[in-house]
Amino acid sequence: MKKTLLVGRHGVGKTTLTQAIKGETIRYEKTQYMLYGDWLIDSPGEYAEVHGLGAALAIYAYEAEIVALLIAADEDYSLFPPNITCMVNREVIGIVTKIDKASPERAERWLKLSGCEKIFPINSHTGEGVDKLKAYLRKQG
Ligand SMILES: Nc1nc2c(ncn2[C@@H]2O[C@H](COP(=O)(O)OP(=O)(O)OP(=O)(O)O)[C@@H](O)[C@H]2O)c(=O)[nH]1
Numbered sequence: 001m002k003k004t005l006l007v008g009r010h011g012v013g014k015t016t017l018t019q020a021i022k023g024e025t026i027r028y029e030k031t032q033y034m035l036y037g038d039w040l041i042d043s044p045g046e047y048a049e050v051h052g053l054g055a056a057l058a059i060y061a062y063e064a065e066i067v068a069l070l071i072a073a074d075e076d077y078s079l080f081p082p083n084i085t086c087m088v089n090r091e092v093i094g095i096v097t098k099i100d101k102a103s104p105e106r107a108e109r110w111l112k113l114s115g116c117e118k119i120f121p122i123n124s125h126t127g128e129g130v131d132k133l134k135a136y137l138r139k140q141g
Pocket residue numbers: 008009010011012013014015016017028029030031032043044045046097098099100101122123124125
């Protein structure tokens with residue numbers, strides 16, 4: 001699998017998505033520090049929310065092959081500025097979480113505005129969309 005860094009605000013569903021991808025039981029566990037698994041790199045939401053902590057994400061982006069920006073479908077605003085993907089010399093994809101809570105279109109528009117070309121709508125509780133994402137992150141050959 002391609003090494004993938006998950007970035008998004010506190011509670012957007014990064015850790016839950018890692019559990020869904022790995023087929024684990026879904027249970028809430030606050031991420032307190034960078035969690036580096038076999039290929040998924042889970043970050044605490046505060047690193048994306050607090051300016052001074054953002055450098056940590058930049059460093060882990062160097063170690064990743066793909067950076068995934070997450071926005072929940074029921075989010076009130078986007079954390080990511082327009083065209084932010086040009087700051088990253090890795091492929092950046094978008095993931096819309098919690099599609100059971102609201103329609104994903106608005107979050108998809110925000111992610112597109114930020115520069116994400118490929119966007120995956122996901123419900124980590126039911127697993128909807130997870131297989132498509134996993135297939136995309138699988139290395140070819
Ligand atoms: N309804 C619904 N709830 C979800 C979904 N994904 C995550 N959640 C819930 O959202 C809450 C926060 O999820 P986390 O995965 O801990 O969020 P996080 O982005 O890892 O948060 P931090 O570790 O604080 O950065 C949990 O109660 C999850 O069960 C989803 O697809 N649908």
